[in-house]
Amino acid sequence: MGKWEYWYRCLIIDTMPKTESPVEGKVFQSFMENLGWVGIRNKKRPDLVNKPLKKDFLRKLFATYKYEIIHLTLHGRKRRIYVGKKQSAITLREIDEYCGDFKLDKVELIMSTACYTGNDAWWELFQNLGCKFYIAPQEDPSIYEGIIFPMLVYMELCETGNVRKAYRDASTFVRTKGTEGKFKLFSKK
Secondary structure (H helix, E strand, C coil): CCCCCCCCEEEEEECCCCCCCCCHHHHHHHHHHHCCCECCCCCCCCEEEECCCHHHHHHHHHCCCCCCEEEEECEEECCEEEECCCCEEEEHHHHHHHHCCCCCCCCCEEEECCCCCCCHHHHHHHHHCCCCEEEEECCCCCHHHHHHHHHHHHHHHHHHCCHHHHHHHHHHHHHHCCCCCCEEEEECC
16 A cells, blocks of 8 residues: 555544444554545544433434544434434534534545445434535445445545545445445435
């Protein structure tokens, strides 16, 4: 690999239960650190928040105005996500009400691995907050897609600095390996 052309300030929010996830957030943190990406609080590696409580999750998400990339590792459904040790549900409506006039206009990309969150309702929420790009699975991704696909996007992003191209190249690679692309890219027109 040579020197990467682009690097980003990242926040990873991992709410996966320990019984189900092989420390997915730490896997992404280590991977991003190797790409040379950093955090705000931690200047050597991306910031990682593990198992936040329901209100803490919202505070962390909306206190991210300095990050360019937010990676969400959590369970989801079409209109809700699950956080905390007890996997409490947060609905789209709750997030929308909580954020008020808050803006995420410095955020280039929100990548979610939460099942079924790759839909227009989630994109509308993040777009209204000012996010430029959102990538998330429309279905329940396999472990291969849930971890490898975001890593491919991030590697391409390091080389090109172009989210659309990074998504397109990662999608092409995943399809050549015989799996169906379940992640969808949403972007401002």
